[in-house]
Structures are given as C-alpha cells and as structure tokens.
Amino acid sequence: xxxxxxxxxxxxxxxxxxxxxxxxxxxxxxxxxxxxxxxxxxxxxxxxxxxxxxxxxxxxxxxxxxxxxxxxxxxxxxxxxxxxxxxxxxxxxxxxxxxxxxxxxxxxxxxxxxxxxxxxxxxxxxxxxxxxxxxxxxxxxxxxxxxxxxxxxxxxxxxxxxxxxxxxxxxxxxxxxxxxxxxxxxxxxxxxxxxxxxxxxxxxxxxxxxxxxxxxxxxxxxxxxxxxxxxxxxxxxxxxxxxxxxxxxxxxxxxxxxxxxxxxxxxxxxxxxxxxxxxxxxxxxxxxxxxxxxxxxxxxxxxxxxxxxxxxxxxxxxxxxxxxxxxxxxxxxxxxxxxxx
Amino acid sequence: xxxxxxxxxxxxxxxxxxxxxxxxxxxxxxxxxxxxxxxxxxxxxxxxxxxxxxxxxxxxxxxxxxxxxxxxxxxxxxxxxxxxxxxxxxxxxxxxxxxxxxxxxxxxxxxxxxxxxxxxxxxxxxxxxxxxxxxxxxxxxxxxxxxxxxxxxxxxxxxxxxxxxxxxxxxxxxxxxxxxxxxxxxxxxxxxxxxxxxxxxxxxxxxxxxxxxxxxxxxxxxxxxxxxxxxxxxxxxxxxxxxxxxxxxxxxxxxxxxxxxxxxxxxxxxxxxxxxxxxxxxxxxxxxxxxxxxxxxxxxxxxxxxxxxxxxxxxxxxxxxxxxxxxxxxxxxxxxxxxxx
DNA sequence: CATGCTAAGTTAAACGTTTAACTAAACGCT
DNA sequence: AGCGTTTAGTTAAACGTTTAACTTAGCATG
Numbered sequence: 001x002x003x004x005x006x007x008x009x010x011x012x013x014x015x016x017x018x019x020x021x022x023x024x025x026x027x028x029x030x031x032x033x034x035x036x037x038x039x040x041x042x043x044x045x046x047x048x049x050x051x052x053x054x055x056x057x058x059x060x061x062x063x064x065x066x067x068x069x070x071x072x073x074x075x076x077x078x079x080x081x082x083x084x085x086x087x088x089x090x091x092x093x094x095x096x097x098x099x100x101x102x103x104x105x106x107x108x109x110x111x112x113x114x115x116x117x118x119x120x121x122x123x124x125x126x127x128x129x130x131x132x133x134x135x136x137x138x139x140x141x142x143x144x145x146x147x148x149x150x151x152x153x154x155x156x157x158x159x160x161x162x163x164x165x166x167x168x169x170x171x172x173x174x175x176x177x178x179x180x181x182x183x184x185x186x187x188x189x190x191x192x193x194x195x196x197x198x199x200x201x202x203x204x205x206x207x208x209x210x211x212x213x214x215x216x217x218x219x220x221x222x223x224x225x226x227x228x229x230x231x232x233x234x235x236x237x238x239x240x241x242x243x244x245x246x247x248x249x250x251x252x253x254x255x256x257x258x259x260x261x262x263x264x265x266x267x268x269x270x271x272x273x274x275x276x277x278x279x280x281x282x283x284x285x286x287x288x289x290x291x292x293x294x295x296x297x298x299x300x301x302x303x304x305x306x307x308x309x310x311x312x313x314x315x316x317x318x319x320x321x322x323x324x325x326x327x328x329x330x331x332x333x334x335x336x337x338x339x340x341x
Numbered sequence: 342x343x344x345x346x347x348x349x350x351x352x353x354x355x356x357x358x359x360x361x362x363x364x365x366x367x368x369x370x371x372x373x374x375x376x377x378x379x380x381x382x383x384x385x386x387x388x389x390x391x392x393x394x395x396x397x398x399x400x401x402x403x404x405x406x407x408x409x410x411x412x413x414x415x416x417x418x419x420x421x422x423x424x425x426x427x428x429x430x431x432x433x434x435x436x437x438x439x440x441x442x443x444x445x446x447x448x449x450x451x452x453x454x455x456x457x458x459x460x461x462x463x464x465x466x467x468x469x470x471x472x473x474x475x476x477x478x479x480x481x482x483x484x485x486x487x488x489x490x491x492x493x494x495x496x497x498x499x500x501x502x503x504x505x506x507x508x509x510x511x512x513x514x515x516x517x518x519x520x521x522x523x524x525x526x527x528x529x530x531x532x533x534x535x536x537x538x539x540x541x542x543x544x545x546x547x548x549x550x551x552x553x554x555x556x557x558x559x560x561x562x563x564x565x566x567x568x569x570x571x572x573x574x575x576x577x578x579x580x581x582x583x584x585x586x587x588x589x590x591x592x593x594x595x596x597x598x599x600x601x602x603x604x605x606x607x608x609x610x611x612x613x614x615x616x617x618x619x620x621x622x623x624x625x626x627x628x629x630x631x632x633x634x635x636x637x638x639x640x641x642x643x644x645x646x647x648x649x650x651x652x653x654x655x656x657x658x659x660x661x662x663x664x665x666x667x668x669x670x671x672x673x674x675x676x677x678x679x680x681x682x
Numbered sequence: 683c684a685t686g687c688t689a690a691g692t693t694a695a696a697c698g699t700t701t702a703a704c705t706a707a708a709c710g711c712t
Numbered sequence: 713a714g715c716g717t718t719t720a721g722t723t724a725a726a727c728g729t730t731t732a733a734c735t736t737a738g739c740a741t742g
Contacts, residue, residue, distance in 0.1 A: 002484065003461055005728055016692050021730060029690060048460045052396035053728030056697045061393065063438075074419050074426065076624075081415055081422065088442065097404075097457065100441050101429065115433065119389045120344060143343065261630065264605075283417075289602065346698055357722050362700060370720060394698030397727045 004045040012045070013038045024049060051097075063097045064310060065114065065122035070102040072129045075227070077254050077282035079299060080128050083149055086303020087126060094311040096123075107132040117142070124310045127151070128303075130193055145313045149306045150195065152323075159313075161306045161324045165195050168295040168328035169202015170209075172249050172277045175293070175330055177210045180339035181247035181275060185218040187234045187259055188251035189226035196226065196251045199279060203249055218242055226251055231258025239268065246274055246339055253278035253294055260288065260335070271337035281331055290334035302326045345386040353386070354379045365390060392438075404438045405651060406455065406463035411443040413470045416568070418595050418623040420640060421469050424490055427644020428467060435652040437464075448473040458483070465651045468492070469644075471534055486654045490647045491536065493664075500654075502647045502665045506536050509636040509669035510543015511550075513590050513618045516634075516671055518551045521680035522588035522616060526559040528575045528600055529592035530567035537567065537592045540620060544590055559583055567592055572599025580607065587615055587680055594619035594635055601629065601676070612678035622672055631675035643667045 010017040015038060022030050023038040030038075041047075055061050066087060072080050084100065091098045099122060101114045111134075116122045124145045127136075136153055139146060145159070152160035176184050186203050188196045200221070207214050220238050223230035231250060235258065238245060250256035256278035260270060268274050270290055281296040305324050313320060351358040356379060363371050364379040371379075382388075396402050407428060413421050425441065432439045440463060442455045452475075457463045465486045468477075477494055480487060486500070493501035517525050527544050529537045541562070548555050561579050564571035572591060576599065579586060591597035597619035601611060609615050611631055622637040646665050654661060 007728080017729080018692060018694095018731080019690090022691085025730090031690060034690080046459075050397070050728050051460055051462045052393045052402065053697090054730075055393035056391070056397055056699085056728080057730045059697070070426070074422055076417060076419060078415050078417060078419070085411070085415065085443065092456065095456075097440055097462070099438055102426065115436075116438065118387075119392055121392045121438070265630065289606065348698080358699080359701080359722060359724095360720090363721085366700090372720060375720080391698050394727090395700075397698080397729085398700045400727070 004047045006047070006049070009038065009041050009045060009047050013041045060123050061121045062095070063099050063116065063122045064091060064307070065116050065125045066098050066100045066128065067103055067114065067125060067131065067135075068128040069105040069107075069131055071105045073102050075254075077252075077280065079280060079282055079297075080150075082299035083128050083303040083306075086300035086305075087149075087307045088303075089300070090304040090307035090311070094307065096307075096311070103131060103135050105132065107135040109134040109138065111135075113138055123314055126306050126310060145310060145319055147306050147310055149302055152194070155323065157321070159309055159320060159322045159324075161302050161309070161326060163195060163297050163302070164325045164328050165198035166202040166205065168279060168297070169199040169249070170206045171202070171328060171330045172199075172279065172295050173203045173206035174210070175332065176247040176249060176275060176277065176336065177206060177212065179247075179275065179336060182212060183215070183218065183242070183245050184212075184247045184249060185220065185238050185242075185245045186249050186251070187231060187238070187255050188219075188221040189223035189230050189234075189255060191221040193226075196221075199251050218245055223255075227254050228258035228261070231255030232262045233258075235259035235262035239263075239266065247336070248274060248276040250276060250278045253280045253283045253292060256292060256294070256335075257283060257288060260292075270335050272340075275336040275339075277336050293333045293336040294331050296329040296331045298326050298328075345388045347388070347390070350379065350382050350386060350388050354382045401464050401655075402462045403436070404440050404457065404463045405432060405648070406457050406466045407439050407441045407469065408444055408455065408466060408472065408476075409469040410446040410448075410472055412446045414443050416595075418593075418621065420621060420623055420638075421491075423640035424469050424644040424647075427641035427646075428490075428648045429644075430641070431645040431648035431652070435648065437648075437652070444472060444476050446473065448476040450475040450479065452476075454479055464655055467647050467651060486651060486660055488647050488651055490643055493535070496664065498662070500650055500661060500663045500665075502643050502650070502667060504536060504638050504643070505666045505669050506539035507543040507546065509620060509638070510540040510545075510590070511547045512543070512669060512671045513540075513620065513636050514544045514547035515551070516673065517588040517590060517616060517618065517677065518547060518553065520588075520616065520677060523553060524556070524559065524583070524586050525553075525588045525590060526561065526579050526583075526586045527590050527592070528572060528579070528596050529560075529562040530564035530571050530575075530596060532562040534567075537562075540592050559586060564596075568595050569599035569602070572596030573603045574599075576600035576603035580604075580609065588677070589615060589617040591617060591619045594621045594624045594633060597633055597635070597676075598624060598629060601633070611676050613681075616677040616680075618677050634674045634677040635672050637670040637672045639667050639670075 006017045006020050009020045020038055023035050051062055068080050088098050099116050126147050128149045130151045148158055148160040152162060186200060188200055191197055204214060220234040223234055248259060250259055256276055263270055270276060278292050278294040281294045283292055347358045347361050350361045361379055364376050392403055407425060409421050429439050440457050467488050469490045471492045489499055489501040493503060527541060529541055532538055545555060561575040564575055589600060591600055597617055604611055611617060619633050619635040622635045624633055
C-alpha cells in the first residue's frame with residue numbers, strides 16, 4: 001500500500017480507528033493483547049501517522065522555527081552551524097521538525113516576517129545569535145515560546161542559553177597571567193555585542209584580580225565585525241602602537257587567525273615573541289600554525305539545550321523564563337607559552 | 342482573533358467558506374467585486390490558510406527535504422551552506438518549506454531514514470553533495486522526486502544540478518598555461534569523487550590541448566578528504582619531489598589554503614616563485630594572503646536551480662530527468678602571475 | 683439480585699481546508 | 713415562451729487524525 005492510513009490498520013486489525021490511535025499513544029485503556037496485535041500490523045504496513053492530520057486536530061504544527069541572520073549563517077567558522085546541528089539532533093529526539101530560516105542582518109520593521117510565523121506553522125522559535133532588534137520587536141505579540149541561543153536582548157522576557165563569556169574571558173586571561181605575561185592585549189569587535197562585552201569584562205576582572213594594571217591602550221575594540229580581516233587590522237594597530245605586548249587575547253578565533261596572520265607577516269613569532277589565545281574553538285581542523293589555544297564553547301550542547309528547554313515548555317505548556325549558562329573550557333595548544341625572561 | 346480560520350473570514354464577508362477558498366486561489370469563477378471584498382477582510386483579520394489543513398486535503402506536505410552529510414555541513418568552508426541558502430530562498434518563492442537534515446557520512450543500510458521520509462512529510466528531496474550510497478539505495482522505492490546537487494551517483498535515474506567541473510579544470514589550467522607556466526602541479530583528494538575527478542580531467546585536457554606533456558609525477562591525489570591539512574601534506578610531497586614546479590592547480594580552495602601554508606612555511610613566495618589557483622571561491626573574505634585566484638562556482642544559484650527544478654516537477658506532476666550544468670567563472674586574483682623568465 | 687465499578691473498547695464530532703457537483707439567476711436566441 | 717448557456721456563487725464530502733462521551737460485559741458488593 002502506498003500510504004497506509006489509520007483506517008487501513010484498523011480494518012486489518014479488526015478494531016476501530018480509535019483503538020489504533022490509542023495504541024499508538026500507548027494508552028492504558030487498551031489491553032496488552034490488542035496492543036501487540038495492532039502494533040504488529042502497524043509494523044507490517046509501515047504505518048506512520050500523518051503529521052498534517054495530527055497537527056490539524058492537535059492544533060500544533062510539530063515544527064520549531066530556527067532563525068539566524070544570513071551573515072551569521074554564511075560566516076566561515078561553522079559556529080552557528082554546530083548550534084543548529086545540536087538543535088536538529090535534539091528535535092529529532094523529541095519528534096519535532098526544524099524549519100531553518102535566515103533573516104536579513106538589516107531587517108527593517110516593515111519587512112515581512114518568516115512565512116512560518118505568519119502561517120503559524122511553528123510551535124516555538126529558537127533564535128540563534130544576534131538578530132536585529134526590529135525583528136525581535138515584531139515578535140512581541142507572538143503566542144508561542146521563544147528561546148534565544150548565544151544572545152539575549154530582553155532577558156527578562158525570554159529564556160536563553162548563553163555562553164559563560166565572563167568566565168571564559170577570565171579563564172583565557174588568567175591563563176596568560178599564569179604564564180607570566182604582563183602586557184596582555186585584547187582584540188575585539190562590535191563591543192555592543194553582549195558576548196564580546198562580557199569577554200572583555202572577564203579580561204578586565206582577571207587583570208584586576210591579579211594586581212596587574214589595566215591598560216586601555218592595548219585594548220582594541222575599534223572594529224565592527226569580528227572576522228579575520230578585522231583581526232588583522234586590530235593587531236596591526238596594536239603592535240604599531242606598543243611593541244612590548246607579549247600576549248594577546250582575541251575575542252574570538254576568527255579575529256585571532258587574522259592577528260596571527262599579521263604577526264607572521266611582520267616577523268613576530270608565535271609563541272616565542274608573543275602568545276595568543278582565541279575564543280570559540282572553531283579552527284581546530286584548520287591547520288593554523290601554531291595550533292591555537294582557545295576557550296572552547298560547547299556549541300552542539302547549546303543547541304540541544306535550547307531544544308530541550310523548548311520541548312519542556314511545549315510538553316508542559318508553560319512559558320517559563322530560564323537562563324542556562326553553557327560551561328566553557330580552556331584549551332591550551334601551542335599558541336600560548338610561558339614567558340621567557 | 343488569535344488564529345482566524347476560513348470560517349471567520351466567510352462569516353465576516355457574508356459568503357461561504359468555499360468562496361473564500363476560491364478567492365484565495367484567485368479562481369475566475371468569483372467576481373472581482375467579491376474578490377476585493379473578501380481580500381480586504383483577509384487582510385484585516387490577517388488570515389493565512391493552515392498548512393496542515395491544506396496539506397491534509399491536498400495530500401501534500403508543502404515541505405521539501407534537504408539532505409547532506411554531517412561532515413559536509415560542518416566543514417569550514419560554507420560551500421553547502423550557500424547552496425542551502427539558495428534553495429531556501431527559492432523555496433520561499435514557491436511557497437515551500439525546507440526541512441534540513443544531515444545523514445551520517447558512514448550511513449549503513451540498516452540505519453533509519455530521516456523521519457520526514459518515513460512520515461511522508463516531504464513532497465520531494467534535494468540531496469546536496471556526496472552522500473553515502475547505502476542511503477541513496479534505501480530511497481529507490483521513494484515515490485517523490487529526488488534532485489541531486491553537486492553530486493550524481495545514478496544520473497540516469499535522477500535529475501541533478503552539477504558544476505561544470507571539466508570546464509572549470511580547463512579554465513584554471515589554461516589560465517596557468519597562458520601565463521607561461523610549464524610545470525603545473527595538480528593537488529586533489531578523494532579521486533573517487535566525481536567532482537574532483539572531473540576537475541582533474543579538465544586539467545589533463547588543457548595540458549594536452551596546449552601541447553605540454555602530462556607529468557603524472559606532479560599530480561598528487563594521494564589524500565582522501567580535500568581539506569586544508571591534506572592540502573598542506575600534498576604540497577609538501579610535491580615540492581620535496583620536484584623543486585621546479587612553478588604553478589599549482591588545487592582541486593579546491595581548502596586544499597589550496599593548506600598548500601599556501603606549506604609554501605609560506607618553506608620560503609616559496611606566492612606568486613613570485615609559484616602561482617596557485619583554487620576552485621570553489623569560498624575564501625574570498627578570509628584575508629588569505631595573497632588573494633587566491635580560483636574558479637568561481639555559483640553556489641547559491643545551484644541551490645535555487647535545484648529548487649526551481651523541484652517546484653517545476655511538483656507543479657506539473659512530472660518526474661523528469663534533467664541535468665543542469667552550472668557555469669563556472671575564472672577569478673584572477675593575486676596568487677597567479679605571468680611567469681618571469 | 684439490584685447496584686455500582688472497572689476494563690476495554692467504540693462512536694462520532696471536530697480540526698481547517700479543497701473541490702466536484704449542484705443551484706439559481708440572468709441573459710441570448712429562435 | 714421555452715430552452716440552452718454563462719456567471720457567480722453554495723453545498724457537502726473528503727482528507728487522517730484525536731478524544732470526550734458513550735457502551736457493553738464482567739465482576740464485586742451489600
């Protein structure tokens with residue numbers, strides 16, 4: 001049979017379609033005997049309930065929307081791709097489908113919303129990374145749960161899964177201090193981005209806690225987009241200004257790679273002359289020379305965590321406001337070294 | 342009203358629900374007058390037909406499955422991500438939703454199929470990149486159209502959108518020959534991959550057409566996965582074997598980047614000592630120094646093309662077997678230079 | 683032995699559309 | 713006037729589920 005329906009199963013099992021439905025849901029009203037009989041036939045016919053029919057009566061789509069900006073999705077480091085994979089995996093576990101859509105990074109308040117929102121074809125929304133505020137504001141009257149991952153503009157209102165960026169910043173900076181470095185530069189972009197701001201705060205915390213003096217001159221946060229080219233530019237400014245820098249903490253791996261490029265081009269050896277540590281752990285397979293020390297972010301886990309939260313809310317029909325902090329981990333590779341006196 | 346249905350619209354417009362439906366489909370049986378009236382109310386109530394209800398009666402899900410392997414999806418260069426974006430865009434145009442799922446690169450014949458296939462929750466399938474044969478074989482009795490992008494294992498059976506790899510290989514190699522190079526190496530991985538094989542064939546064609554002699558010694562296809570590290574390794578083998586190489590054609594940008602790394606590490610200047618050209622054009626924003634000449638592949642366009650084909654098949658209910666060749670384009674940047682005698 | 687309870691189902695309405703088949707009015711022709 | 717055709721709708725069945733309300737038989741209880 002092409003597409004067996006519940007009727008086919010019912011007829012073959014000599015029961016009503018209601019019974020089949022109850023068997024599918026493992027309802028206790030049905031005897032084990034009947035269950036076994038029906039289950040066998042379901043198996044035999046390869047019956048799967050129609051998502052449309054089910055959705056119609058349940059008034060649920062069974063879909064979760066996953067939104068991020070186009071430039072995040074297309075960026076070279078597969079950061080959000082990993083998050084998506086985590087979400088997709090966990091969605092599978094919970095029998096949800098994921099509808100992935102990008103929104104323009106410069107979404108305007110008059111732009112159309114993703115179709116699945118207009119058509120109410122999602123039961124919930126997971127938003128990954130920084131998305132434009134006009135977009136979020138358009139969502140204010142949404143009736144379904146919304147969860148943010150790696151970004152949280154209105155944290156009173158929505159649940160979110162965030163990286164422990166402050167901790168990560170502290171970890172990276174303390175690691176460099178531990179290694180004897182005194183002049184530790186910070187490279188960052190888009191300081192309005194909460195993640196980058198927090199990483200910088202972690203940096204400052206660690207510097208202060210250690211008794212070192214905070215030197216604003218070796219904090220470069222002039223760039224906007226935290227990518228390779230801008231990492232290169234930031235490093236250039238930094239080293240032209242101050243030759244005595246012996247370590248760099250870059251707000252992410254992408255900028256770190258750019259900075260490394262600058263150092264290589266200018267005869268600054270890593271880690272002999274200068275140590276550098278990144279954040280995110282996205283370039284491990286990239287044959288970056290030397291291997292980049294970094295702060296690992298559990299990307300997949302963040303995706304699964306968001307989906308778990310979502311599934312929980314949907315199952316219990318609650319709209320809670322939970323904040324999950326994903327743990328970070330210091331990864332020491334070859335780009336950081338104890339300072340040689 | 343929370344979720345207006347066709348009934349709400351009908352009641353408010355004083356027409357039957359059938360009329361509303363016909364208006365939505367712009368059926369010519371309805372007078373312009375009535376259409377205007379109903380349309381105004383649809384607008385006012387912000388009515389959108391329920392995908393579930395519609396899908397139920399049409400016996401269509403309105404969804405298209407998009408499948409690729411996990412390692413392709415997670416690879417550093419956003420090649421397939423661009424293809425997906427193209428597909429997603431065109432899906433939007435045609436009012437389809439995309440369900441993205443990865444399959445394991447080592448999918449076994451007994452592994453479960455993606456859920457949307459079991460539940461018949463897709464009207465068609467787009468498969469991007471090389472996916473395991475066991476997976477494809479499990480699809481043999483599928484009743485929905487399947488389209489391959491950038492891969493085509495059973496090209497008699499399925500439609501596909503392919504890169505004109507032979508042409509691209511010729512273009513890249515001819516470009517180097519044109520620039521006076523005589524000793525042009527080829528770097529490739531996984532020669533079983535049709536794309537890589539064709540790029541190599543293009544290389545061979547161009548060499549032969551030019552009257553140069555084909556030298557198998559400077560063709561390195563020992564590596565498996567065509568990534569950076571392996572590009573580095575391949576370049577190492579090549580240059581240790583033959584110092585006289587003045588140009589390299591890498592089967593893709595990722596391996597080219599690895600090869601560039603090797604050359605830099607070993608004092609081979611680009612392009613002064615050696616020219617190099619890649620394929621795919623995925624590193625343009627990466628601050629690779631020098632900027633990499635390459636063969637551009639219209640990634641987004643391939644995605645849209647696949648979705649256009651799919652929409653066409655689905656609308657006309659035909660199962661055609663079409664092969665689309667996406668055009669390639671030579672991009673000359675700074676990594677290739679006319680040879681200096 | 684009438685009564686209530688439990689176990690194991692079944693019946694039927696509802697979910698929100700689409701569309702074939704029907705209707706009713708208006709018009710044109712002979 | 714009678715008939716056919718066109719126009720502009722309406723009616724009602726169908727799509728494949730879920731689930732509240734109902735049924736029926738068997739059993740225990742006072």
